[in-house]
Amino acid sequence: MSDIPVGASTPTKASWLTRVSAGLGAETIGLLMALVAVIVFFGTMSPLFLSLQTFDSMAFQLPELGLLTLAMLMPIISGGINLSVTFTANLCGLTLAWVLHASGGPDASLLAFVLGSILAIGVGATTGLVMGPVIAYTGAHPILVSLSMMIFARGLGEFLTRGADISGFPDFIQPLGHGSLWGVPIPLLILIVAVIAWHVLMTRTRLGFSTYMVGSNIEAARYSGLPTPRVVTLIYVLSGAMCAVAGIIMMARFNSVRVGHGESYLLITVLACFLGGVNPFGGFGKVLSVVLALIILQLLSSGLNLLGASQHLATAVWGLLLIGVMILRWVSGHLDFLRRRIFG
Amino acid sequence: MGSVAIPKLFRAHPTETWLVIVLIVMSAGISLANGQFFTIANLFNLLNTSSVNLIFAVGLVVVLIAGGIDISFAVAASVVQYVVAIGLARIGGGDWFIALAFAAVVGACLGAVNAALIYYFRIISIVVTIATFNIFFGLLMFFTRGVSIYNLPDWWIHRTMLIEFQQANGTWAELSLPVAIMAACVVATWVLIRHTTIGRQLYAFGDNPEGARRLGINIAAMHFIAFGWLGLMAGIAGVAQVHFTQQVVPNALAGRELDVLAAVVLGGARLGGGRGTVLGCILGVFLVSVTQNGLNLLGISPYAFKMIVGAVILVAITLSNAPLSKMLAGLRQTRTA
Numbered sequence: 001m002s003d004i005p006v007g008a009s010t011p012t013k014a015s016w017l018t019r020v021s022a023g024l025g026a027e028t029i030g031l032l033m034a035l036v037a038v039i040v041f042f043g044t045m046s047p048l049f050l051s052l053q054t055f056d057s058m059a060f061q062l063p064e065l066g067l068l069t070l071a072m073l074m075p076i077i078s079g080g081i082n083l084s085v086t087f088t089a090n091l092c093g094l095t096l097a098w099v100l101h102a103s104g105g106p107d108a109s110l111l112a113f114v115l116g117s118i119l120a121i122g123v124g125a126t127t128g129l130v131m132g133p134v135i136a137y138t139g140a141h142p143i144l145v146s147l148s149m150m151i152f153a154r155g156l157g158e159f160l161t162r163g164a165d166i167s168g169f170p171d172f173i174q175p176l177g178h179g180s181l182w183g184v185p186i187p188l189l190i191l192i193v194a195v196i197a198w199h200v201l202m203t204r205t206r207l208g209f210s211t212y213m214v215g216s217n218i219e220a221a222r223y224s225g226l227p228t229p230r231v232v233t234l235i236y237v238l239s240g241a242m243c244a245v246a247g248i249i250m251m252a253r254f255n256s257v258r259v260g261h262g263e264s265y266l267l268i269t270v271l272a273c274f275l276g277g278v279n280p281f282g283g284f285g286k287v288l289s290v291v292l293a294l295i296i297l298q299l300l301s302s303g304l305n306l307l308g309a310s311q312h313l314a315t316a317v318w319g320l321l322l323i324g325v326m327i328l329r330w331v332s333g334h335l336d337f338l339r340r341r342i343f344g
Numbered sequence: 345m346g347s348v349a350i351p352k353l354f355r356a357h358p359t360e361t362w363l364v365i366v367l368i369v370m371s372a373g374i375s376l377a378n379g380q381f382f383t384i385a386n387l388f389n390l391l392n393t394s395s396v397n398l399i400f401a402v403g404l405v406v407v408l409i410a411g412g413i414d415i416s417f418a419v420a421a422s423v424v425q426y427v428v429a430i431g432l433a434r435i436g437g438g439d440w441f442i443a444l445a446f447a448a449v450v451g452a453c454l455g456a457v458n459a460a461l462i463y464y465f466r467i468i469s470i471v472v473t474i475a476t477f478n479i480f481f482g483l484l485m486f487f488t489r490g491v492s493i494y495n496l497p498d499w500w501i502h503r504t505m506l507i508e509f510q511q512a513n514g515t516w517a518e519l520s521l522p523v524a525i526m527a528a529c530v531v532a533t534w535v536l537i538r539h540t541t542i543g544r545q546l547y548a549f550g551d552n553p554e555g556a557r558r559l560g561i562n563i564a565a566m567h568f569i570a571f572g573w574l575g576l577m578a579g580i581a582g583v584a585q586v587h588f589t590q591q592v593v594p595n596a597l598a599g600r601e602l603d604v605l606a607a608v609v610l611g612g613a614r615l616g617g618g619r620g621t622v623l624g625c626i627l628g629v630f631l632v633s634v635t636q637n638g639l640n641l642l643g644i645s646p647y648a649f650k651m652i653v654g655a656v657i658l659v660a661i662t663l664s665n666a667p668l669s670k671m672l673a674g675l676r677q678t679r680t681a
Contacts, residue, residue, distance in 0.1 A: 083602065130658075140661045141615045143413075147606045148661065152654025159647040263599075267415065267474050274471045281468075309486075316482025322475040326467040 455575020
């Protein structure tokens with residue numbers, strides 16, 4: 001009954017509401033409700049939860065997972081997946097570490113850092129440059145292609161480091177992992193910039209549009225004149241480059257590089273994408289919803305941590321949350337269907 | 345005739361034939377460089393090291409044939425290891441038969457959890473199994489606090505050999521018990537998917553779920569059989585793995601799922617359903633283990649193994665996907681022209 005317009009007296013409010021809900025989508029509204037529920041739950045359970053300290057620790061933890069999730073997001077929207085994100089990030093971190101070591105370790109100059117970072121992003125992009133064409137031209141399944149790239153990247157990293165930690169970097173990289181600018185942690189700032197870049201890329205550019213089209217139906221996209229091999233390659237190159245950013249942040253956070261750092265994030269990034277409403281078959285998914293999902297995951301883990309539970313319990317709760325959200329989506333889909341049958 | 349037979353074989357079983365050729369070429373290369381490769385001891389060694397992965401692989405291929413995917417089976421195996429180890433301690437020992445039966449039941453139940461979520465709520469399998477991966481692993485690490493179990497029954501961890509004899513050069517050739525378990529699992533899976541109605545239904549369901557449903561195939565049963573079978577195999581593989589490691593480590597198997605997946609898909613199983621064979625699994629698993637074994641015999645640093653295995657898989661899938669069929673199509677065209 002509430003759907004019937006009450007009159008012309010409140011058109012601006014109604015149109016504003018519909019526009020917001022249309023812009024966010026039903027799934028985002030569900031996520032927002034989950035976010036509020038999590039905040040209320042932990043807020044009442046622990047007085048420490050709604051404090052600056054919690055925010056601070058979250059703001060430093062979120063970026064690694066967030067950047068890797070962004071790297072995972074584009075391939076999934078394009079109907080693929082990039083299982084090599086974590087080890088690519090490690091490889092990129094190693095690249096930067098070597099450039100720094102080659103130019104004096106702790107005494108390395110800022111120029112060496114800049115050069116090393118560019119080289120690291122180049123290495124990340126190269127993994128995409130290998131995977132993209134293989135996926136685009138041979139029709140091999142992205143899971144398999146990126147899986148073998150993952151095994152290769154892990155092997156290469158282990159071969160080069162012999163499984164050891166690489167450390168001894170100049171002091172000026174510390175702020176990248178631990179510093180704050182205007183009260184906002186620098187890793188969080190980098191994540192925000194990356195999120196904005198990804199959001200603009202997906203919503204405002206030709207590549208973003210092509211990514212959604214390729215993910216919906218790659219053959220239709222090809223027949224429409226999209227250069228699909230080039231699009232797919234670019235998607236994986238950008239994904240690899242984003243891994244490099246994550247790798248550099250991880251290096252600054254831990255003050256060392258080891259192959260296997262962040263290994264457990266791999267499936268969490270996929271989980272975050274699905275939780276954020278990205279279609280597992282590709283074609284649909286919003287950057288901002290995924291960011292919302294990431295925030296919920298981080299809140300859950302920080303909240304459980306405050307209550308004295310381990311990260312492992314948080315991992316299990318993340319899995320349960322994904323199942324719960326998927327079941328709710330199924331229920332709401334059924335309700336929609338029923339409503340259309342009855343009222344439509 | 346021979347020149348016609350090979351393309352025919354290629355068309356019927358392209359991936360399997362391709363893998364056999366690669367395996368033969370690789371084995372020949374390795375044995376030329378190192379005489380140790382073609383010995384009974386090394387063959388046994390290969391079988392021992394591949395046994396656990398192959399049990400996982402034949403379980404996973406059933407799910408892939410049915411059009412699903414499973415990420416959670418390796419951690420499910422870890423859960424089974426724990427449950428079985430604790431259960432056996434409660435009943436005061438037990439034996440292989442009880443352990444395997446217990447593991448099979450617990451594993452199948454964990455698989456059924458996946459199947460139920462996928463079937464009743466229509467969530468696709470990769471989403472469900474990534475979630476259950478986290479649930480299984482998180483809860484296992486939470487409840488065990490990451491502590492390993494060392495106090496295991498003697499029969500379980502005492503190395504039992506099926507065959508052992510001393511070779512002419514003095515080294516022992518040993519074939520351990522898990523190889524027999526592996527053989528039983530391989531044969532059972534082969535019978536299931538090749539020689540039963542259920543097996544044919546699984547292929548049909550994986551190839552075209554809607555078509556299978558209209559034919560009257562029980563879709564719920566397909567889900568439960570496929571994921572239950574993988575759970576069962578994973579449980580058995582978990583018990584077999586303990587025989588090698590001689591302890592139950594909660595995070596020992598996490599991460600194995602992706603290696604097994606790579607080997608199975610390398611063996612021709614299609615992500616998306618309807619295709620996959622037991623022979624392909626065997627070849628896929630052996631291609632990976634022969635590569636490692638060969639590198640070992642050639643004296644290459646173990647740190648380089650994974651890198652080379654990754655590169656081999658990447659090259660193999662690149663070659664085995666498009667170009668080969670195109671090459672053959674080109675061959676046929678030039679012949680008819």
